[in-house]
Amino acid sequence: xxxxxxxxxxxWLKPEDDRIVQLIDQRFLPHQFIVEEVTTVxxxxxxxxxxxxxxxxxxxxxxxxxxxxAALESAATGSFEGxxxxxxxxxxxxxxxxxxxxxxxxxxxxxxxxxxxxLAKVAIALQTARAIAEEDAEHCRRxxxxxxxxxxxxxRRKGGQPVNVLTHCNAGWLAFVDHGSATAPIYAAHDAxxxxxxxxxxxxxxxxxxxxTAWELGEHGVPHTVIADNTGGHLMQRGEVDLVxxxxxxxxxxxxxANKIGTYLKALxxxxxxxxxxxxxxxxxxxxxMRDGLKEIxxxxxxxxxxxxxxxxxxxxxxxxxxxxxxxxxxxxxxxVTPRRLVSGLITERGVCAADERSILALFPxxxx
Ligand code: MRU
Numbered sequence: 001x002x003x004x005x006x007x008x009x010x011x012w013l014k015p016e017d018d019r020i021v022q023l024i025d026q027r028f029l030p031h032q033f034i035v036e037e038v039t040t041v042x043x044x045x046x047x048x049x050x051x052x053x054x055x056x057x058x059x060x061x062x063x064x065x066x067x068x069x070a071a072l073e074s075a076a077t078g079s080f081e082g083x084x085x086x087x088x089x090x091x092x093x094x095x096x097x098x099x100x101x102x103x104x105x106x107x108x109x110x111x112x113x114x115x116x117x118x119l120a121k122v123a124i125a126l127q128t129a130r131a132i133a134e135e136d137a138e139h140c141r142r143x144x145x146x147x148x149x150x151x152x153x154x155x156r157r158k159g160g161q162p163v164n165v166l167t168h169c170n171a172g173w174l175a176f177v178d179h180g181s182a183t184a185p186i187y188a189a190h191d192a193x194x195x196x197x198x199x200x201x202x203x204x205x206x207x208x209x210x211x212x213t214a215w216e217l218g219e220h221g222v223p224h225t226v227i228a229d230n231t232g233g234h235l236m237q238r239g240e241v242d243l244v245x246x247x248x249x250x251x252x253x254x255x256x257x258a259n260k261i262g263t264y265l266k267a268l269x270x271x272x273x274x275x276x277x278x279x280x281x282x283x284x285x286x287x288x289x290m291r292d293g294l295k296e297i298x299x300x301x302x303x304x305x306x307x308x309x310x311x312x313x314x315x316x317x318x319x320x321x322x323x324x325x326x327x328x329x330x331x332x333x334x335x336x337v338t339p340r341r342l343v344s345g346l347i348t349e350r351g352v353c354a355a356d357e358r359s360i361l362a363l364f365p366x367x368x369x
Pocket of ligand 1: 054055056057168169170171172175181208246247248249259260261334
């Protein structure tokens with residue numbers, strides 16, 4: 001997507017040296033646009049763990065490039081297989097909820113396992129990292145096409161009045177390689193001239209909504225309003241939300257959806273107010289093994305400091321302040337699971353389907369048991 005008129009992806013190989021991965025360090029957005037260079041597996045693991053990069057698709061792409069860096073490092077050690085497995089474990093341990101992480105690592109291990117010789121393994125790792133990133137961007141583009149039909153239909157019913165979409169967290173291009181999942185239909189609608197307005201949940205504690213989604217919508221010229229996290233239910237009761245559109249970090253093949261903490265409450269409010277609740281995802285975010293999302297999806301718990309503090313920009317620098325009493329404990333659950341019965345539909349690169357096993361496997365028959 002464009003930043004100040006220049007096209008950027010979230011992660012790419014340095015044009016002059018393909019042993020260096022470049023990525024947008026999202027910790028400083030929207031105040032500073034910083035490109036970081038990563039040259040080691042340890043560096044990539046830190047970038048994922050500390051959330052320089054975040055969001056399901058981008059975590060997958062970063063892991064893909066991380067495994068390429070692992071191949072380069074392993075080739076220099078003389079014990080390729082052992083080093084590669086160690087690097088895979090290091091990357092796997094960074095964040096637990098987004099399934100794209102393990103998916104990309106396994107894909108790289110499989111690809112390298114099928115080729116002989118260290119040079120060939122490095123070459124295939126490079127090719128696979130590029131393929132993972134390209135597919136992510138292309139799948140999100142197609143999600144935009146399929147989701148556009150949904151927004152177009154609502155716009156038709158509203159007779160030219162703006163379509164109000166509520167979104168949670170950041171499932172925008174910053175959470176993928178390009179386009180985003182939940183934002184792709186919004187960008188497609190805006191680009192097609194449909195009137196669309198987005199309610200942006202701020203998404204405490206890290207504020208991916210107010211910092212990242214608001215920034216990228218603004219860069220694209222999409223009208224939007226940032227709201228405090230608990231506002232969505234009120235807006236739905238007043239008829240001011242036509243569609244809830246969110247992303248996901250892991251969706252079971254039966255249709256249970258893990259997404260940023262607070263998503264479940266939006267889904268409950270949407271059900272109570274008969275507002276359609278859609279989830280946009282590339283197939284890399286399906287978990288083809290898990291059946292029961294509530295019981296099986298691992299939910300990340302992060303440090304309590306993220307809840308106890310708020311951060312922002314003051315007088316030209318980044319500042320952090322405590323917002324709780326010093327002695328109070330805080331809990332920081334990163335994600336929740338929305339059961340399939342609350343989900344109106346899933347928007348994938350192959351089309352829109354119901355959030356149930358039969359419909360999902362009808363779109364992706366290669367994953368049928
Ligand atoms: O903790 P994050 O920022 O990596 O969380 C991911 C998210 O931004 C959301 O959960 C998003 O809605 C789904 S990821 C496309």
